[in-house]
Amino acid sequence: MAFRRSNKLPQAGAIKQILKRCSSLGRRQQPADVPKGHFAVYVGESRSRFIVPISYLTHPEFQSLLRQAEEEFGFDHDMGLTIPCEEVVFRSLTSMLR
Helix, strand or coil: CCCCCCCCCCCHHHHHHHHHEEEEEEECCCCCCCCCCEEEEEEEECCEEEEEEEHHHHCCHHHHHHHHHHHHEEEEEEEECCCCCCCHHHHHHHHHHH
């Protein structure tokens, strides 16, 4: 029985790639207000800034938001990691993840 190897990155690798290209995690220095183990995202039309723990990356709901961000903005986006959803939805989701 032959096994085919997928050309796709493992899910964790793909998420890491998204973050490196779209957020401060790809830079050598993080902004002073982003504690270790966290990253900044911008949410909604007003681009409100949120600092979220890296542990959120393991949650399927948050991963879904990252995929939506990739689809809407791609990897080459100069304005930081932007999540394309309403602030109230993002706040609700993150409150459930805590």
